[in-house]
Amino acid sequence: MTPLVDVRDVAKAFGGVHALRDASLTLFAGEIHALLGENGAGKSTLLKALAGVHRTDAGEIDIDGAPFEQGSTRRSLEQGVAVIYQEPSLFPDLSLAENVFIGRQPVTGRGSVDWAAMRRNAKALFTQLGVDLDPDRRAQGLSIADQQIVEIAKALSTSARVIVMDEPTAALSAAEAGRLLDVARRLRDGGAAVVFVSHRLDEVFSLCDRLTVMRDGSTVASALVADTTPSQVVRWMVGRELTDLFPKLETTPGDVVLRVEGLTSHGVFDDISFEVHAGEIVALAGLVGSGRSEVVRAIFGIDRYDDGRVEVLGKPLPPADPRAALARGVALVPEDRRQQGLFMPASIVRNTSMVVLGGLSRFGIVGRGRERSVAAEWAQRLRLRHGGLDEPVERLSGGNQQKVVLSKWLATNPRLLVVDEPTRGIDVATKAEVHRLLSEQAGKGLAVLMISSELPEVLGMADCVLVMREGRLTATLTRSEATQERVMLAATGQVSVA
Amino acid sequence: MKHVPGAMFGATLGTAVGKAVGSREAPVAGALVVVLVVTSVVNPRFLSDQGRFDLMVAIAITGLMAIGQTFVLVMRHVDLSVGSVLGLSAFISASAVKGQPDGSLLTVLILGLAVGLAAGLVNGLLVAALGLPALVVTLGTLYVFQGVQALLTGGTRINADQLPTSVVRFGVSGGLGIPWLMWVCLAAALVGAVFLRTRRTGRDLYAVGSNPPAARLVGIPVVRRTLLAYAVSGAAAGLAGVLFLARFGGVDSNAGLGYELPVVAACVVGGVNILGGSGTVAGALLGAMLLKTMGVSLSALSVPEFWQQAINGLLLIIAITADRFVFLHRARIAREEAIRLRRAIRLAAERELEVSR
Numbered sequence: 001m002t003p004l005v006d007v008r009d010v011a012k013a014f015g016g017v018h019a020l021r022d023a024s025l026t027l028f029a030g031e032i033h034a035l036l037g038e039n040g041a042g043k044s045t046l047l048k049a050l051a052g053v054h055r056t057d058a059g060e061i062d063i064d065g066a067p068f069e070q071g072s073t074r075r076s077l078e079q080g081v082a083v084i085y086q087e088p089s090l091f092p093d094l095s096l097a098e099n100v101f102i103g104r105q106p107v108t109g110r111g112s113v114d115w116a117a118m119r120r121n122a123k124a125l126f127t128q129l130g131v132d133l134d135p136d137r138r139a140q141g142l143s144i145a146d147q148q149i150v151e152i153a154k155a156l157s158t159s160a161r162v163i164v165m166d167e168p169t170a171a172l173s174a175a176e177a178g179r180l181l182d183v184a185r186r187l188r189d190g191g192a193a194v195v196f197v198s199h200r201l202d203e204v205f206s207l208c209d210r211l212t213v214m215r216d217g218s219t220v221a222s223a224l225v226a227d228t229t230p231s232q233v234v235r236w237m238v239g240r241e242l243t244d245l246f247p248k249l250e251t252t253p254g255d256v257v258l259r260v261e262g263l264t265s266h267g268v269f270d271d272i273s274f275e276v277h278a279g280e281i282v283a284l285a286g287l288v289g290s291g292r293s294e295v296v297r298a299i300f301g302i303d304r305y306d307d308g309r310v311e312v313l314g315k316p317l318p319p320a321d322p323r324a325a326l327a328r329g330v331a332l333v334p335e336d337r338r339q340q341g342l343f344m345p346a347s348i349v350r351n352t353s354m355v356v357l358g359g360l361s362r363f364g365i366v367g368r369g370r371e372r373s374v375a376a377e378w379a380q381r382l383r384l385r386h387g388g389l390d391e392p393v394e395r396l397s398g399g400n401q402q403k404v405v406l407s408k409w410l411a412t413n414p415r416l417l418v419v420d421e422p423t424r425g426i427d428v429a430t431k432a433e434v435h436r437l438l439s440e441q442a443g444k445g446l447a448v449l450m451i452s453s454e455l456p457e458v459l460g461m462a463d464c465v466l467v468m469r470e471g472r473l474t475a476t477l478t479r480s481e482a483t484q485e486r487v488m489l490a491a492t493g494q495v496s497v498a
Numbered sequence: 499m500k501h502v503p504g505a506m507f508g509a510t511l512g513t514a515v516g517k518a519v520g521s522r523e524a525p526v527a528g529a530l531v532v533v534l535v536v537t538s539v540v541n542p543r544f545l546s547d548q549g550r551f552d553l554m555v556a557i558a559i560t561g562l563m564a565i566g567q568t569f570v571l572v573m574r575h576v577d578l579s580v581g582s583v584l585g586l587s588a589f590i591s592a593s594a595v596k597g598q599p600d601g602s603l604l605t606v607l608i609l610g611l612a613v614g615l616a617a618g619l620v621n622g623l624l625v626a627a628l629g630l631p632a633l634v635v636t637l638g639t640l641y642v643f644q645g646v647q648a649l650l651t652g653g654t655r656i657n658a659d660q661l662p663t664s665v666v667r668f669g670v671s672g673g674l675g676i677p678w679l680m681w682v683c684l685a686a687a688l689v690g691a692v693f694l695r696t697r698r699t700g701r702d703l704y705a706v707g708s709n710p711p712a713a714r715l716v717g718i719p720v721v722r723r724t725l726l727a728y729a730v731s732g733a734a735a736g737l738a739g740v741l742f743l744a745r746f747g748g749v750d751s752n753a754g755l756g757y758e759l760p761v762v763a764a765c766v767v768g769g770v771n772i773l774g775g776s777g778t779v780a781g782a783l784l785g786a787m788l789l790k791t792m793g794v795s796l797s798a799l800s801v802p803e804f805w806q807q808a809i810n811g812l813l814l815i816i817a818i819t820a821d822r823f824v825f826l827h828r829a830r831i832a833r834e835e836a837i838r839l840r841r842a843i844r845l846a847a848e849r850e851l852e853v854s855r
Binding site for chain 2: 051073105
């Protein structure tokens with residue numbers, strides 16, 4: 001049987017970073033194929049190559065035995081490949097019917113859009129998918145689940161033979177996900193090849209026929225689902241040995257700095273309780289979308305929460321008041337440095353002193369000299385590589401930008417440092433320096449709460465690992481209990497460790 | 499749940515009427531009627547033959563530019579250079595027939611269109627191909643086109659006696675009681691409305707303005723569509739330049755000065771979303787009608803000019819406040835619906851669980 005799609009040894013680099021090395025994927029008509037791998041394994045890049053967003057640098061892609069024409073989203077659709085992204089991309093101002101048919105609206109003999117036919121066809125597709133959506137409704141305000149249905153209707157309307165769904169169930173409730181899985185089965189039974197990217201292994205094992213696992217841009221395994229087990233899949237996904245890149249110094253935990261009790265925000269996270277002691281690094285692990293960042297934002301007071309309490313050094317922290325959190329010695333280093341952490345065109349000095357200006361000013365006037373000496377001190381302590389303290393931070397590398405963000409907050413002498421993905425997108429050497437720094441500060445009694453999606457970082461750095469899944473804490477592991485398999489299984493919903 | 503305010507009330511009147519009553523354009527049309535009625539009751543000369551003619555001529559120029567501007571605004575861009583394009587087109591097309599008493603109106607029209615089209619393509623190329631922000635680009639070309647015009651005119655002006663009689667007559671006559679200038683504007687509105695409503699290309703403009711990255715993902719040629727929108731806006735402003743020439747029987751270096759903001763205001767009052775994705779040509783034209791009529795009416799009611807400006811501004815703010823309010827209202831309904839739905843799904847799931855036990 002010839003495969004419908006045959007991807008052989010494709011490679012793709014962005015700048016110097018290899019997103020794909022030799023990725024391969026074979027799809028047959030009438031199967032649901034799971035594509036698995038950790039964050040950053042190259043799944044999305046591979047899917048975007050199929051979608052026509054990226055053009056691969058090397059390797060071959062065949063569809064129906066003929067070469068696949070790359071690099072055009074329109075051509076991909078015409079060749080029968082439809083990709084449904086995790087975040088559906090609908091047009092909020094247009095009707096659902098038009099969202100389904102945009103660019104391909106049915107037209108009358110005179111070439112004008114046939115609104116009645118479009119509405120009818122959209123309604124027929126929605127019915128076929130088993131949902132009751134009004135084709136005249138605007139897409140604005142549609143739930144994520146319904147948005148995905150519209151995207152699938154769009155794929156069906158192009159008579160797509162290959163339907164790729166990128167983590168379609170990540171943002172859905174159980175019932176909504178169930179409906180989506182039914183739709184996927186129906187598509188398969190209709191003869192389509194369905195590619196299903198998911199981190200929920202239970203879903204993969206109940207739904208899919210075959211699976212392919214990627215790691216670091218390469219395909220590491222491809223197997224019939226019936227021939228494998230969840231723990232085997234997790235081993236394929238993780239696969240690498242831990243190195244001693246991340247030296248966390250041993251410390252004896254001191255007093256409780258942060259105590260979170262029953263923190264709940266309806267529909268976002270539920271009943272989260274944990275403690276962070278002085279001198280301790282606590283990692284918050286879990287998949288993207290599991291609610292980690294939201295918990296941290298609630299603790300710091302950026303978002304409101306519905307129930308529960310947050311205590312810092314034994315005293316309750318008022319909700320939704322970031323200033324109070326700051327005043328009590330809590331510092332938050334957000335995930336998105338460019339957007340939330342730095343003023344890109346401003347100098348290193350300005351960025352470093354931004355939050356401590358109060359302490360540096362006298363009679364409301366900021367002392368330039370003091371501002372400068374604080375920045376210089378931290379630049380040296382963090383081994384910042386720069387061309388002068390007046391250099392705008394936008395010219396620094398990602399790793400050095402991260403150091404500036406860290407120094408900005410460490411300059412406030414916090415008791416609790418909250419870092420969200422501290423080493424995302426920075427090179428290995430700088431990564432190790434950020435780790436050394438965090439470890440050093442913890443050694444001096446700083447309590448650190450670290451969100452990280454990188455397992456080696458979590459296991460290497462943390463004294464205690466909290467794992468979240470779908471808004472709940474699913475595991476609390478000490479340093480000695482935490483293994484790659486345990487954390488992954490708790491994060492993906494497989495409780496037993498085989 | 500219908501997404502238009504008043505739709506529930508409208509539904510009882512039958513779908514088509516309901517849609518018209520519930521539409522974003524309806525309150526603008528309503529306000530226009532109120533202004534017309536009130537003013538003509540207070541000052542009967544307001545809607546005399548001459549008064550009507552003058553009002554429609556004034557509307558035609560702003561309205562034509564607002565129609566073009568709609569194309570750009572629905573794409574989440576803006577064209578601030580339209581006033582300068584008007585001036586440039588009026589001057590260049592007038593120069594071509596200067597001193598030819600029997601020169602052809604058609605030549606002037608074609609030249610005006612061509613100048614506008616060229617200017618629009620310059621804007622479009624800078625915005626679409628180079629990806630520069632529309633606000634800054636068209637603010638820049640506003641001054642550049644103005645500068646070019648000043649360079650060409652050298653401070654001179656072209657008067658009615660130097661223009662072909664056909665052009666001058668075009669500005670002061672009409673058919674079926676409607677000035678020719680207004681006919682041009684209405685024809686443009688019809689073509690524009692049909693295009694935006696029924697052509698795939700026209701629908702693409704809304705898609706791009708509604709969600710630009712998604713438009714790229716579904717394969718809409720965003721650069722070409724942006725070029726098209728600016729070409730249309732430029733051409734409309736160019737044509738408006740000819741209307742200007744005919745209306746005032748001449749042109750000097752001040753022609754079109756400060757026209758851009760009333761044009762954008764007309765669109766916004768008429769329900770064209772300044773953030774892209776929605777709005778109609780009919781709405782933009784109604785907005786232009788309302789603003790121009792308000793201006794003339796306030797003069798007819800002897801309201802001082804300062805207050806006229808303030809009232810126009812107030813109208814603009816009322817329009818966007820109303821839009822915002824409707825948007826928030828819709829968002830709240832959608833959110834409540836989602837919560838209800840989730841609750842229902844959870845209850846159903848729990849019930850199922852109990853049954854299976």
